[in-house]
Amino acid sequence: MNNKVILLVEDNQDDEDLAILAFERSRVANAMVVVRDGQEALDYLFGTAAHAGKDAKDLPELVLLDLKLPKVDGLEVLRQVRADPRTRRLPVVILTSSGEEEDLITSYDLGANSYVRKPVEFARFAEAIHQLQMYWLVLNEAPVPRG
Incomplete structure (x- = not known):
């Protein structure tokens, strides 16, 4: 496996399907790995x-x-990712339906790189995915992992 994988952490099958379809339509070449709860992530x-x-x-x-996950919620996943030197700089985008201001603030406090609310209609969702893909996978320069 190469490091060109996108990890989608999503427990809602409909949202998972929409994200995968949106990435396919955006012609994302990256492989997508889907896990359905925080512990699996x-x-x-x-x-x-x-x-x-x-x-x-x-x-x-x-x-x-996603933030609202079974077993281990998204905020705890983010907390553990940022606490470990191996994953501290890993780009993490919160992709959630939560409109809670507290979720937004806590996500950034814990080190989220971005916070995106999932649009309800597919065309807007697909555009949001396209913009994420363009920025994080094309334009953004990430540090080379140490190891």
Whole structure:
């Protein structure tokens, strides 16, 4: 696996399907890995449990993280990602339907790189995904991971 993977952390099947369709329409060449709860996201990122065979240094290029997740919520995932030197600089975009101001503030306080509310209609959602893809996967220059 190369590091050109996008990790989508999403428990809602409809939102997952929309995100995948929007990325396909945006012609994103990156592979997408989908995990459906916060614990699985942590296991994937740190190479534990079901992902124990994965090299923990093999990180995605971008994490799209929902906040309202089973097992471990998105804010706790973000907290653990930022606390670990291996994942501290990993680009994490909160992609959520939450309109709660507290979620927005806490996300940035914990080190989110961006906070995007999921638009309800597909055309706007697809455009939001296209803009995320253009910025995070094309324009943005990320530091080379140390390891």
